[in-house]
Amino acid sequence: MFSHVINAGNGAAVVVEDIRKAYGDLNAVDGVSLSVSEGEFFGILGPNGAGKTTTLEIIEGLREPDSGTVRLLGESPWPRNSALLPRIGVQLQASSFFEKLTAREQLETFASLYGVGAARAAEMLDLVGLADKADTREDKLSGGQRQRLSIACALVHDPDVLFLDEPTAALDPQARRNLWDVLRAIQERGKTILYTTHYLDEAEILCDRVAIMDRGRILAMDRPAALVRGLDAPTQVRLERGSFPRPDAEALPGADQVSEDEQSLTISTRRPADVLSALADRGALDGLQVRTATLEDVFLDLTGREYRA
């Protein structure tokens, strides 16, 4: 059995120092530094055009930075470093599958290119939950199944570090959740995962640490919970409008502010336990919703803009 390893080892899998990449006048990556520990699940987040893909491709060794340094598993990935290739897995775009092959044949073909046995291909199909689709042709798979197959292909040679560029983009909510389970299972095998996403809610759930990028720069980097806690934002307790009198809400212990719109009455508080227990005493918990701050609030705080993926 594989042991459960999170943040395994003390080594850094990736160390990036002050990388920059400009396209004409546009500073796509504008002085990015970060490091990712072995076994860590690290997310680069941000809206479209933030520079996530360019950063990832520089780390993978697919693009040359204008300046700055990258160490990937202790080596420089650029110029193309063939010693690194067996140790890293890069998720393929769906268009890079071989034509007309079944899921199993795709994987076995990749396995043979790496000199890996067919048993490993079967194991990867199982890991990504495609064992029952082994004999289905790739072009007959759903979008989510194809994403999972591409991740299995990236893992077939048992790399230490896995790079995924927006693996859950364009998937329906159920397929996204299925893929989260796959990504967690991969991390439990001790792999380092570096991934980009524009879904902040997803990153909050999956990642050990995240870097929030905007306009080529990292604005904040930490554990998602630490970033949210750092905001010191109040908790919003929402009741159906008309279910509780506003003056009574304003008089509740711990209520800092009360607002109303057409549907709801919202109590803003830094002492949610006091507010909730007072509401429970009044029998007013039906239909109640509690909202705490999220990474979207962190983005708003950092940029002054609402987050739009």
Ligand SMILES: Nc1ncnc2c1ncn2[C@@H]1O[C@H](COP(=O)(O)OP(=O)(O)OP(=O)(O)O)[C@@H](O)[C@H]1O
């Ligand atoms: N080869 C290129 N030539 C010119 N401009 C480019 C090139 N690649 C990326 N850019 C620009 O650099 C900026 C950063 O792009 P990048 O793809 O890294 O962002 P991203 O955060 O991954 O965005 P997305 O989520 O849309 O993929 C964008 O403004 C993009 O248009």
